[in-house]
Amino acid sequence: MKNLFIISALFASMLATSQIEVNTSIDHVTVYREGAVVVRTADVNLTNGTNVIQLKDLPNGLQSNTIQFDVANGIRIIKFDYRYLTPEEVDLFDLTDLGAQVVAIEEKITAERDLQVSLAEDLEFIRSNADLGDFGSTQNLQATDEYMQQRRRELRSAIRESERRLEALQVEGQKVRGEMALRESEMGQPESIIELEVASDRARTTAIQFSYLSKTAKWTPYYNVRATGMNDPLTFEMIGQIVQNSGEDWEDVTLHLSTGNPNLSAVEPELPVWRLGGGNYYVPSGQTESSGIDVPRHGSFQGFVTDSKTGKPLPFARVELKQGDETRILVSDEKGEVRMDNLPTGSYSLLANNAGYRDLNVSITVSNTPNLTRIKMGSSLESMNSSIEVITGGTPAQYGDAHGRAGDRRDILQNYRRGYGDFQGGNSWQTYFVPRYQPTTTLYTINEKYSVASDGRPIDVIVNQQSREAELFARIRPALSENAYIIARMTEWESLNLQKANMLFYVDGAYLGARFVDPSFTTDTLSLALGVDPEISFRRERINAMTSTRTFARSTFERFQYEIVVRNTRPDAIEVVVEDQRPISNHEEVGVRDLSAEGAEMNPDTGIITWRRQLPPNEEWKMKFEFTVTYPTSQPGVNLPR
Structure with a gap:
């Protein structure tokens, strides 16, 4: 009876606990001068009682102590755990069928090669015995010769047909191997989740919001300062340059830019007693500024896999990129092209193989500069070796296809520091941002949604545009310089809430120069040298x-x-x-x-x-x-x- 009671209680407990798997999406991101806080949401159906929720679609490497939750009233958080899925929990793709297909194709390839050997032996036999034997009459000789010629034609035709079938089988086998390689690559990528246990006072459908800190992200302000006329107001266009390498792309999300620092401690330092003498090492010193964070920049790998003799593209070739203990597997498409983005820069070992070709094993370098890598593979039946050619700053569209035909040459480098000269001024700029001043920081909300890739490449976001009346004049110091400078002098400039930043100066649409401005060292009147006045x-x-x-x-x-x-x-x-x-x-x-x-x-x-x-x-x-x-x-x- 006691055992029956324990089993019944355990069964009731299992019924009271509901396990739910939910996908999550990024709601908004607050980017700081050092770091970013990503906010995700998930819609869940909760039962009355205890629910275990597995939150998915997360980047790897989160810091558990930065994860925070926001749930509705009536829901109590019991515990949470950030972890990686175990092999038993991962729905691994079954490679058995693909493996069986490869075996069947290999058996057909072996059969075709045996057939080619047999046909070649028959052809050689006919050639060797063409001049032997006594055929009697001339008529018999003629008939025998016609038979031999017909038989040779049949054998050569059969060999060509077998070669076409063999080539098709090799392509089919490489295609299956390519699919296996992609599946293998997917299986090698770890998946992380947050397992959240909550108690709900009733069954409901609700949204759960949670956030976490990413340290590999930041934003830096700079200004485009424009003067369109000597009597017109001075325009300050604030631009936020955002860069991130958090392991997840921020796609079409609302961005907040904060002047704060989430890494700062709120604990005020205490002044110890300053004792002089031996064994005392404390010396008071002034505050030091943070050296900032370094967001690693990623590069991309772009390649063409071709036949080294004919230049023909080789589809479904397997290409491995290995750096340290991590291996990335790629498969060329039908055009022979292979590509992978968001690769850490550095040296890689490249291994390429394709059915009927010699394996290629070389070292390559992935850098911030786009490169086109031509992977030329030599046939296993020919003496020509496999080789590799790297074209700096290139893409397939720039350098042509595998046969060397030039494609459209396009400039692939993006100018992230645009002058925004195409934008027209006006009140419409004011809709791009909503500033909110907090006790120690300023928060800018960008109303237009943006996408920021996790590749360490900066993008520019328009933060705001503000105009102020300014007195413009030309200043000359002929003992020191051969140039006259346009100077803007402003009073009541504090309401601009300027940040420490570089300023790029434009007068009448022409770029005149740049300088770093620190408003904390500015007096009641702000004077800015906009640049040289050539007139x-x-x-x-x-x-x-x-x-x-x-x-x-x-x-x-x-x-x-x-x-x-x-x-x-x-x-x-x-x-x-x-x-x-x-x-x-x-x-x-x-x-x-x-x-x-x-x-x-x-x-x-x-x-x-x-x-x-x-x-x-x-x-x-x-x-x-x-x-x-x-x-x-x-x-x-x-x-x-x-």
């Missing part, structure tokens, strides 16, 4: 170089006179600021005196001389300044222009 020309000349020096008993007197000429070749007027300088003396024996700088502002502490003027189009502006320097004759090493 402002100028020259600076010393006009008294030959007669400027006079020497007395103990002192030398030098007089410096300079002329600066600026011309505006723009079609409109522009404010021009010219900055030059005269020296400042740090010695009592060296004296500097200003003589003239008409129309300029003088800063006596720095020696900076500044002229400002609204310069009309096609107009020239001349300015002069003059100063004298007196120094001891015994000190000729004063750093003055010579």
